[in-house]
């Protein structure tokens with residue numbers, strides 16, 4: 001296993017939390033009810049904290065003196081390694097919560113596996129994050145159920161959100177050469193192995209939510225390899241990185 | 253004028269009950285929701301606590317405006333945590349208001365259709381990152397100056413909400429001052445942003461304390477009832493006295509050429525804000541009134557299906573539970 005591969009893997013973890021944390025933070029002050037403002041901010045805060053740990057470690061492994069902030073604020077789109085799902089726009093509240101649940105469910109299984117990583121630092125970050133994400137998945141799952149099995153309008157919106165986001169689920173489970181190196185070194189699981197648990201839990205929640213999982217195995221790809229992000233990511237970076245880019249000599 | 257006001261709010265009540273009530277207030281007792289209280293006391297509290305709650309909610313917007321542009325991950329996390337606290341403070345305050353017999357939804361409707369006010373300060377735009385510093389330093393500084401004495405306010409639930417809020421609020425002001433410090437000691441552009449933020453936020457911050465005492469219609473009665481503990485001008489003076497040395501320490505200039513230390517009174521003499529502007533802002537003509545209310549209305553309207561959906565689900569669940577029993 002090379003340090004390059006480990007760096008790549010850590011960027012995947014950190015960019016997922018960075019990009020999703022940013023998306024969730026866009027809700028601040030605009031949620032449907034005060035309790036949701038608080039909960040969304042809480043989720044975003046957890047994800048940003050996790051980003052600091054993952055990208056911090058990535059910078060150390062890379063060994064070029066880049067900090068978590070340098071990685072977050074000074075890379076361009078092609079160097080981001082997050083999956084496409086998390087960069088999708090917020091849409092309505094239902095779409096945001098569906099995206100959250102589809103991610104959280106994977107994130108939890110991933111972190112559980114990483115808690116037993118052969119790499120101590122990776123295991124420590126995962127162990128710390130797993131408690132937070134346990135809570136995220138309970139919350140997003142409850143919301144998906146509540147809105148899926150709510151009024152006819154909320155049901156319709158949640159089904160539309162699931163249909164829209166479903167093609168972005170597959171990317172989380174497709175292994176590539178980086179994953180192969182990680183699992184060989186015992187650092188991370190083969191993502192394909194997480195699918196069975198994910199599907200089983202997903203089916204339970206969707207049944208309770210009275211939602212239908214689309215009958216399609218099609219998966220968009222290109223986020224975690226960095227090959228082809230969606231157009232949305234670039235726009236996000238124009239905001240997120242603007243101050244650091246406009247005033248490169250400043251410290252904040 | 254004061255005496256007149258005190259009379260007008262209280263005249264409808266049974267004089268005996270009123271006297272007993274006033275004696276309790278004067279003895280420093282806390283009034284609890286189930287206790288008898290004059291209608292005017294209840295009404296004033298609903299107005300003031302409600303406005304305060306709305307200020308926390310609308311107050312999320314000018315800072316939320318910079319969360320997605322925060323320059324570092326740490327700054328972003330701190331700002332998010334602060335705005336999250338504000339939502340929490342709004343929640344405490346709505347709960348305190350609800351003990352007076354008005355629901356959170358009713359109060360929200362009154363904010364959204366303009367029947368109730370929120371603090372004038374949130375109708376000013378946040379234009380640079382230094383504004384996040386200025387809001388924390390000046391706006392939270394002013395809020396704390398006002399809230400610390402309110403911990404001793406006569407209405408129990410309001411007092412307890414203030415105690416919780418004050419505990420969290422001092423961190424807000426410190427983080428704001430910390431941003432200002434970084435900016436004021438930073439590059440020439442950062443310094444310029446810091447001075448510009450102080451220039452734009454100085455007078456609006458002074459306005460937060462309300463009109464000058466001679467124009468404050470509610471002060472006399474509210475102070476007699478210990479709903480307010482100080483006059484608007486007293487708190488404004490304390491704020492200026494506290495803030496001017498902080499500005500000097502930052503190397504920034506308070507945008508008031510008349511500002512001078514007055515040895516005799518042991519405080520600064522300073523220029524009054526433009527009260528015409530203040531009254532325009534609270535009547536809806538501030539730079540951002542339209543956007544702020546539009547944003548809150550949009551959040552509420554767009555969120556209706558969510559609130560309805562979650563409610564419908566909760567009802568279905570309890571029906572199923574009853575059916576199963």
Ligand SMILES: CC(C)(COP(=O)(O)OP(=O)(O)OC[C@H]1O[C@@H](n2cnc3c(N)ncnc32)[C@H](O)[C@@H]1OP(=O)(O)O)[C@@H](O)C(=O)NCCC(=O)NCCSC(=O)c1ccccc1
Nearest residue numbers: 304307308311370371372395459460461462468469470471
């Ligand atoms: C000192 C005030 C503000 C005003 O005294 P009173 O005795 O009530 O009134 P007066 O007779 O002196 O005034 C005559 C009229 O002018 C109105 N008016 C006056 N000033 C303002 C103003 N600045 N903005 C708008 N309106 C104002 C007043 O309502 C009245 O009109 P109505 O008759 O209602 O139509 C008092 O209500 C108070 O202490 N409130 C609690 C503290 C509080 O609300 N804090 C929130 C601060 S920020 C925060 O928490 C936060 C910080 C950072 C981030 C996020 C959040």
